[in-house]
Amino acid sequence: MNRHATNMVEDDTFIFADNENEPDFADEAKVTGSWKILIVDDEPEIHKITELALANTLVGNCRLEFLHAYSGNEALDILTTVKDIAVILLDVVMESDDAGLMAVRKIRENLKLTDVRIILRTGQPGYAPEESVIMEYDINDYKTKTELTRNKLLTSVFSAIRSFQQLSVISQSRNFLEQINTLNQELISTEQFQEFTDLLVGNSNKLFAGGTDAALLLNYSKDKKFVPEDGFWVNRGIGAYQQFTDMRFECVMSENVVHLISKAIKTSGHVFEDDIEIIYIEAKSCTAILVLNNSIVETISAALLQTYCANVGSSLDNSILIKQVSQVAYQDRLTGLANRSRFIQLLDLYTKNRLSGDRVMLLDIDHFSDINDGLGQEAGNALLLCVTERLKNSLDPSVTIARIGADIFGFIGTTKTLDTNVVLPLFNQSFQAEEHLIPINATLGICDKLNGGKNGLSVLKHTNIALNKAKKDTQSRYRFYETEMEDETSWRLGMIRSLVNDFNHGKLQVWYQPQLNVKTGRFDGMEALLRWPNSDGGFISPLIFIPLAEYSGLIVELGMWVLEQSCEQVKKLEQLGLTGLRVAVNISMPQFRNSNFVQNVIETAKKYEVDPEQIELEITESVVMDDPKLVIIALEELKKNKFAIAIDDFGTGFSSLSYLQQLPLDRIKVDREFIKGIGEGGDGIIAETVISLSQKLGKETVAEGIETQFQLDFIRNLNCDVSQGYFHAKPMPAEQLETFLLGQLPDVEP
16 A cells, blocks of 8 residues: 555544554545544643544544643633534543543533543553543543553544534534524514514524525415515515515526526425525415525434424414414505504504604695595595505605504604604605696604603504694694693693684674875775684784684684675775775685685675775785695686785795795785884894885785884885884774774875
8 A cells, every 4th residue: 555545444444554654644535524632631742642643544534633732721721712622532640630530520510511522541540530430421431541552542532433423413403403492482472574584584594504695585376465476585685685675586686596496496395506505495375495505504414404494384374374364453454554553552662662763753644535535535545555655665664654544654763764854855746646646745743752652552642642733733744742732732622612612602803904005194905803802801812713713624714704794894884985995804724725715705705795806815925835836726716806915924934935926916015023123223124125026026015013103204215005003003893993994184194
């Protein structure tokens, strides 16, 4: 035999080199791994002799890899850090007479290394361990150094390695089964299908010691409600596969992976090729495919792998059944989102800090019922699906979305993901619902966690209060919940009941504030102002009750009543000889939204035989900006019928200039905020700018809040047309107005 012949230990047969003086080398082509052998002896010469005796020996195509320790403590240090040591050749007597036996005790009891095989060696026969010690600490063999010839050493090492191999398989199987049982218990305990699949992919990848990439594919052919069409879809992915979630595997995975998965599907079996492992799992409800990279699946026995597949398949069936039941009880049928019941459950988790987030939001689609009524329920449903799709595609994936009412969506997220500047712009563009392009607005109610309730229902209640607050606030499309809002809600409901009751019993009044024609020095008009007397002889501020009337919808009826009272008063003044007077009546946004608004105004003027040119309809910038298109259409129709149009509080808004030229205006009213400082340190530059702008646009100008002669002179010098304010007259009831106009002084300087 030549000098490269191999010393091999295989199938209990020993093959040695012919010439023991020249060590032979193992055939590198046959080597598939190594067995770690730890030599523990305080004599360096023993290390050299042992390693020389065992050099170039293969056991099951694995070479021997030697580690060296020169004391019991050093051996323990190595065993603590180095894994998978198969055999320890341990000297009994080293730093102490029982150092070896003490090391054995610590290896078994402290380090819990039960699989590693231990061969005791000693040069002093009198120190041999008792038989009970050998049995208790599972010592594989005991030899004196003098009797341990090369062949006997090889035999002992070979036997120890085979024993270690068998014990490792048993331990691996036991550990694997324990891990399968743990995984199964964790899978069973999950409530949500997403949580189930996340756990399945992540823990299975750990179980099989896979790489960074793993994916779970599911075939929902037996229940098409989960996916658009039959086939295998990537349900969950980690690493490189994460980006493929909810996609068909054929469309996104590499050609090689697709080939291997297709092979597994075709053969209904596992495929292990090219460091890629495809585990095929057949369940009753569907088929699952687990894709792993560089795992140890191939080293797992077929029986253990089958046990894994059976357990996962059973858990998968249970989870899908729970998902199907949950769909009926907790999922909105139209959109597939969580419904109100499920949203409350999620809010309960949120309040217990078991669901991440610090903000809850409700979104209401404005005037959704009008869409249903005008275009039909099918168009309404199509719109809801479009809204759902845009929300899902645009909001952060971490945001929880639910449909909790006909046109109300609920969200759980963070202050960043549910910022109003993130959500509201989603409604800037119209929605294509079937053949209809529908523009819609949305209103938001927001409750941050700091102000939330102790359970889901209370959080929902608080957020709903904020939503209702926002819906009645014409200046904003959202409101944040504040603790004072509950008391305010009770107060508001009481005020609304009182307002409705007093209106029905004729207790509300219309007062008038005269307007002076600056050029003629005569009063040629007045503004109608609604007043609500209280029980103390005073009046409740319009800033309080007008928003309540708008919120309750009473403003539509109130507005028409004020218009009727104003027309009746104009007619009465004519009978007193005061002809040609104009009355300004304020119009709110809810009135514009009333489909009969324009016609009702026209019919009211006809009813009282008042020239439409004597009726001036005042709108504010906020009304225009609420729904410019709706407002402009209505005003143009009124203008065609000769009604005068004025914009009130001009300059206090933010965007009215862009619509100013589109509005069919006759007058622009300068807000009192730009007048009050004139003569008291203010330069009136803004008032001057507004008056100049109005003149360039060819509109008359009304200055509100005139309280001094200086202010009157100031606007007269700017050629302002009309003055209104306490300097001339305070608002007054109809009877006083008649007296005031009949007795207006002739010496008012023009």
